[in-house]
Amino acid sequence: MNNYDIDLIKKYIEKSKQEEAIKKYKEGYPVQYLIGNVDFFGNKIIVNEKVLIPRFETEYLVDDTLKLLKKYNFINPKTLDIGTGSGCISIALKKNIKCEVTAVDISRDALEVAKKNAEINNVEINFVKQAIEDFSSFGNFDVIISNPPYISMKEKIDPKTKHEPHNALYSNEDGTYFYRVILEKAIDILAKKSIIAFEIGDKQGSKVIKMAKELFPKANIEIKKDLNDFERYIYIINK
Template sequence: MNLSQLLQHFKTELKDVYEEEEVKSIFSIVTEHLIQFNRSKLMLNWDKEPEPAQEASFLAIATGLKTHQPIQYLLGEAFFYGSTFKVNESVLIPRPETEELVDWILEKKVEGQTVIDFGTGSGCIAISLKKHLKDASVTAVDISEDAIRTASENASLNHADVCFIHADILTFQSKEKFDIIVSNPPYITGAEMAEMQQNVLAHEPHLALFVSDERPLLFYEAIADFALSNLQPEGTLFFEINEYLSKETISMLKDKSFKIIELRKDMQGKDRMISAKL
């Protein structure tokens, strides 16, 4: 099949899953990934016939998309803060709102050079910070061994020197003091699951997504407790948060003696990030 026929195949296979314009956009992404044709080159080469192995990959990706597999997992990569990251079903797909968190940290120009990222997943936060804070010592922690392996591959891919530690956020201890403590921990409650898209529920790691309805701030509390003893006097704690629990998160931080607390909305106007200082 040529590219025009392959696009028609995508439209036919995915008509019950995506709108036609979204199918075209996805097909463009797949084409650039598989045969390095950007959108402009694709427009001029609809009669191009991919190699047999490439055609097989196109067809396999269409089949995967039809079963709600995320395109990033099917391609094995995602883009975050200007860099490419390997992704698989052991790590969350990096989100644009997390890019905003990284941007906020860098914008604040926190003094100091020690950083720790809890629940690192693909390593996107830790690696992006290291690439922009070149002299910083960056540590990243995750409970999943598979996630640590993926994050380590991403550090090598992006030439970022990050120390990865396999450990549980809830019990991790260290004698080191940090200037930046950051986390995008699990924060989606069971009650919110019904609102989520099927491709997320079926394929992204629940370990990195969900918390119990009874203690939705479990991980935030543990990391805040860690910060009480491990944050430098002028250091800053950064969280990505559940938009529905901003007031509760701020209240928890105040109860734990954090004095300077700032809430920031994401580009969609949702309460998404908090910074706190002692």
């Protein structure tokens, strides 16, 4: 039990409901769902069981992407956020750079949460319900950013994530299915000068890089580690 989480419950949940909330927390229910929101990149993001809880690691994905857009002089980049969930990535980008963002997810419930988050953060985002496999009709984008489901179906379900939507966590092909599909679709929908930014599982770096090199042989590919020294981010830069 985390005393900091208990303090959050006492701070944000009305007194008459605190005892029940603490009981649920002790049984493994995420404090973020109990409170109903999290901070992501300085923005308030509503969360419930319909969306994955944003992780602090993903803030680095956003930060790195913003730096790359500045480094390579992208102006008002058309951006595609694949598997948007709560919309936290799209909102963070819109808040920090002038860009056009299309955010897609297969879950209608997740998109409803994302739309609320865009509204409370006062940003305009084009939300679309669509499967990753159906992206050929989207037109050209300068940026694709995604933190897709990347936990292998073969792995045991982590008790800490049992309340989160499993379709936002688990994937086929040792967890790399969505990277392969996104990269294959990206060939048809990316502008010549473009960036693909991925968050990956800590054992998937070599597999995803191999896919990227096969499909984008002329691209610069960067892999970065998270604060725990795990390979966590891949950036594919087409100049």
